[in-house]
Amino acid sequence: MRGDDRDDPFGDIFDEIERMMNEMTGANSNAMSDGSGFASETHVDIYEDDEEVRLVADLPGVEKDAIELKCDGKTLTISATSPHREYDERVRLPARVDEHSASATFNNGILEVTVDKVGDSAAIDVE
Structure with missing residues (x-):
């Protein structure tokens, strides 16, 4: 005490x-x-504004070439290996995103992924 x-x-x-x-x-x-x-x-922070979602993940000891990212519009999967461990994280995104707009940077063990949000569903008029 x-x-x-x-x-x-x-x-x-x-x-x-x-x-x-x-x-x-x-x-x-x-x-x-x-x-x-x-x-x-894995420590992952998620930031969201009106236009995009940004994820920042700590991947200590990982080389850039050892990172694999996949996104289906609702979930981002981060897979990576280092000499000490394997990372396999599935992060549910706070909004639907356009997975084809994704961009990523990796510097000093910090992965940053930015993805544009998809607009609201279009209304359909019934005639």
Whole structure:
């Protein structure tokens, strides 16, 4: 116990919440799949605006040539290998996208993928 939180009546509750969150997200030592020090999940941030969806993923130790990306308009699949582990992530996109508009960059272990959103479905007039 740290000296600054010894009088905190909620300390035990927060410790238990943190333990449960680590258990659910696999952030404990049992989540390491191969003992390499890498967690079992890839960290992916998703940003969305009116026109596009942008994903930023951490792929430490991966070479550019070892990355394979696939998109079906609803899901982006990131597959990559490094000497320490294999990455195989399927990310559900927050909006339908035009998979043919995708562009990707990779620099210093950071993958960035940008995809244009598809417009709303067209209304069909019944005659």
